[in-house]
Amino acid sequence: MQEIKISNGYIQLWATYLRSLGIEPLTADFLQDVHGPLVTLIDQPFDSQVPLDLLNHLLLTTRQYLNCPQLIFEIVQLIRPEHFGVLGYMASRSSSVSEMIRHIMRFQRLVIDGSEFVPLLLKQHEQSIELYWAYLDEKYNLFNELTMAAMVQLGRVILQDHLLLLRCVRFAHASDMAQMHYQQFYASEVKFSQSHYGLELDLQGLAHGAEQADPMLLQLLIRQAEEAIAAKPQFASTLQQAQQIIAEQLRTRQQAIKVEQLAQQLLMSKRSLQRLFNAHDTSFKKLLEQQRIKRCEVLLQQEFSLTEIAEQLDYSDQSALARAYKAATGHTLLQRKKQLQQP
Incomplete structure (x- = not known):
């Protein structure tokens, strides 16, 4: 089966974090076993796609080397829109959270793709909406945690002075670290061993917009995203x-x-x-x-x-x-x- 491919922005985000600690990924001794792939990928565009297995290996190795269970939450503190490529820029130029969600739903394959890719879905609750996706396999647990945290942190970066009204975060797997780390990062209810992964947002926050909303630039980005999606295998x-x-x-x-x-x-x-x-x-x-x-x-x-x-x-x-x-x-x-x- 075709392996899942992810945006190279994930690798770039990880590398940015290591460099913030004074660690150069291409020369670090604890990463010598993946030196070859890293040399090839480290300077590739954010939108290029890389194997998920490589990212998993990098995260696990780095977490063990730094003895940092909460590595995911520290990495995403450095996130910027470009780490999600065209889709990230589209989100940063959207006029509201609702519009951001529509673009994410439509163009998610630009960030995560492959035959095992589980699409992001949307459900309506009485006072909230929930972005959710199904559990597939435990080998994706760490990546699901990173994606969840990255989406939330990027939303905070884009909204700046507006609050991302997060009601509940749901994980299909058990907690991977002390639950206080989840509570501190998400500042909302967090549930584990659920039937799916989900981010539940209050309806009142959906009208909040990005500080850098730009409708004209957004239309250009949408056309670029449409062309990229059209080029993917049907x-x-x-x-x-x-x-x-x-x-x-x-x-x-x-x-x-x-x-x-x-x-x-x-x-x-x-x-x-x-x-x-x-x-x-x-x-x-x-x-x-x-x-x-x-x-x-x-x-x-x-x-x-x-x-x-x-x-x-x-x-x-x-x-x-x-x-x-x-x-x-x-x-x-x-x-x-x-x-x-x-x-």
């Missing part, structure tokens, strides 16, 4: 549609869709759909298992027995679900259920 969006259809059938019908039915809903032949999967080194079976495991994460937090969860996910029995979950996550169902029940 099959990625089709694959995302396939993932959404599979997930929706599991959620609403408690039944696994057949590959023939999926092809029909995508207006494709079964052979064309299989070619699409092959192009990404994946298969219908792999996608189905991914969505089953994601749905399982949600159901484990509810009052269902493991037998009932197996039935809802269309497994033959509880043992089949247990084997699939262990193979996908490395954890047993009971381990995960216990973790999710922790306050």
